[in-house]
Amino acid sequence: MSFTLLVTMLLGFAFSVSIAVSIGGSAILGMAFYEADKLILAPKEMFTAIDKFPLAAIPFFILAGNLMESGGISRRLVEFAKSLVGGVQGGLPMTCVLTCMIFAAVSGSSVATTFAIGAILVPALIKHGYPKSYAASLQATSAELGVVIPPSIPMILFGVSAEVSIGELFIAGIGPGLLIGGTLMLFVHLYCRWKGWGKQDGDGRQPVLSATAHAGWALLMPVIILGGIYGGIFTPTEASVVAVFYALIVGFVIHRELKLKDLFPVLRKSVISSAVIMFIIANAGLFAYLITRAGIPDALGQWLTEVLRSPAWFLLGVNAALFVIGMFIETSAAIIVLAPILVPVAAHFGVDPVHFGIIMVVNLAMGMITPPFGVNLFAACTVARISLDQIIRHLLPFVLVILACLMVLTYVPWISLALRDLVFAAPAVGPSIGPVIGPQ
Numbered sequence: 001m002s003f004t005l006l007v008t009m010l011l012g013f014a015f016s017v018s019i020a021v022s023i024g025g026s027a028i029l030g031m032a033f034y035e036a037d038k039l040i041l042a043p044k045e046m047f048t049a050i051d052k053f054p055l056a057a058i059p060f061f062i063l064a065g066n067l068m069e070s071g072g073i074s075r076r077l078v079e080f081a082k083s084l085v086g087g088v089q090g091g092l093p094m095t096c097v098l099t100c101m102i103f104a105a106v107s108g109s110s111v112a113t114t115f116a117i118g119a120i121l122v123p124a125l126i127k128h129g130y131p132k133s134y135a136a137s138l139q140a141t142s143a144e145l146g147v148v149i150p151p152s153i154p155m156i157l158f159g160v161s162a163e164v165s166i167g168e169l170f171i172a173g174i175g176p177g178l179l180i181g182g183t184l185m186l187f188v189h190l191y192c193r194w195k196g197w198g199k200q201d202g203d204g205r206q207p208v209l210s211a212t213a214h215a216g217w218a219l220l221m222p223v224i225i226l227g228g229i230y231g232g233i234f235t236p237t238e239a240s241v242v243a244v245f246y247a248l249i250v251g252f253v254i255h256r257e258l259k260l261k262d263l264f265p266v267l268r269k270s271v272i273s274s275a276v277i278m279f280i281i282a283n284a285g286l287f288a289y290l291i292t293r294a295g296i297p298d299a300l301g302q303w304l305t306e307v308l309r310s311p312a313w314f315l316l317g318v319n320a321a322l323f324v325i326g327m328f329i330e331t332s333a334a335i336i337v338l339a340p341i342l343v344p345v346a347a348h349f350g351v352d353p354v355h356f357g358i359i360m361v362v363n364l365a366m367g368m369i370t371p372p373f374g375v376n377l378f379a380a381c382t383v384a385r386i387s388l389d390q391i392i393r394h395l396l397p398f399v400l401v402i403l404a405c406l407m408v409l410t411y412v413p414w415i416s417l418a419l420r421d422l423v424f425a426a427p428a429v430g431p432s433i434g435p436v437i438g439p440q
Contacts, residue, residue: 005030005290020276023333024283027290042286049285049336050278052160053237058153059274060240064247065112066266068103068218071251071258074116076215077102083211085185090192091201092128093138094185096121100142101149101181105222106243110146110368111273114139114379122383130197132384134394140369140380141398142184147331147365149177150226151236154331154365157281158357161339165424166236167229168354172420176358179415180405187401217250230423277332284336291337304345311349315410318342319363326367330375334364358416362406370399
């Protein structure tokens with residue numbers, strides 16, 4: 001059955017069948033050939049995969065991000081970020097990165113971040129003389145922070161799949177998010193100085209105090225959401241509902257830019273995005289159930305243990321595999337299928353499951369900005385109105401920057417775990433190869 005599952009799924013990918021249908025179709029076909037009497041279990045396992053309370057956060061965070069876009073919150077965040085970093089050469093690309101970091105602290109979705117921020121900043125970048133391809137690749141890369149900085153939908157999926165605390169994953173994502181965001185800002189600043197771009201980026205920049213006052217309610221949103229989670233006031237799932245209500249109040253009552261006529265398009269877009277993710281989760285859940293019954297996780301774990309004999313080599317091998325997998329499989333589906341398989345193996349090598357979750361999320365998130373199926377690339381190309389092939393030249397340096405950050409995060413675990421250990425008083429992780437985890 002395992003061979004049939006794999007071949008059918010890969011054939012689906014090759015013929016451009018959607019990810020969810022390829023995964024679910026291969027699982028059902030495998031059951032039909034080898035366990036036809038068990039086909040009745042297919043809908044049960046698909047329902048079980050999505051019948052988890054933490055998954056309720058996904059549609060609400062998506063809705064909150066769309067309400068922020070329509071209610072003027074994202075525009076105010078752009079003006080605030082520009083007031084902070086827009087005065088230097090390359091300040092506008094730096095504004096793009098910083099705004100995505102702030103927006104990510106509420107939306108939890110990189111695609112929502114791409115559309116909400118890109119609709120404002122991509123035209124602004126083009127107007128200031130930046131090439132369209134550079135503007136699109138920058139926006140796609142910056143929006144990746146939407147799944148690294150908490151709250152993060154892929155982190156919720158990892159927590160559910162691997163039975164890891166979502167609260168710990170969220171707080172562990174803050175350090176990596178700041179590292180990647182800060183590194184991107186430094187890179188774009190130096191790159192623009194080298195290219196001679198962005199000398200007039202400070203034009204039209206508001207004073208910091210004025211921009212902060214205008215964006216005050218928008219800036220308060222991530223404080224309430226994350227503060228409530230870490231303060232024990234509400235769970236991450238409940239926080240997603242709070243985010244929606246806050247976005248509604250700010251959009252309707254305070255900013256008054258959100259109108260009743262805007263609600264239907266916002267709700268429709270949110271429902272479609274949520275349904276796509278839930279459909280992927282359901283099909284991936286059935287696929288994971290079958291490969292677990294086939295003993296693939298145990299066999300793979302034993303093989304990895306024999307071949308990769310140290311934590312350092314294991315993490316390097318996993319990163320290489322996840323990078324390739326992320327190019328072809330959607331992030332959510334990859335996490336749901338692979339997390340239950342890899343987390344026990346990581347535990348064997350002494351890798352903290354929270355740290356391993358951050359590695360998986362950051363690595364697979366690169367699949368959003370790498371061809372051929374990078375969803376952020378398609379979203380950014382839609383906003384910039386260019387074709388995918390035009391974006392590749394400027395995209396490669398950004399991918400290399402994220403890869404460099406990933407390697408640092410992989411082998412310096414305290415970047416992810418220090419704040420987690422401080423807040424949750426988790427036991428310290430033993431030393432391994434220098435700063436890497438482990439007992440061996």
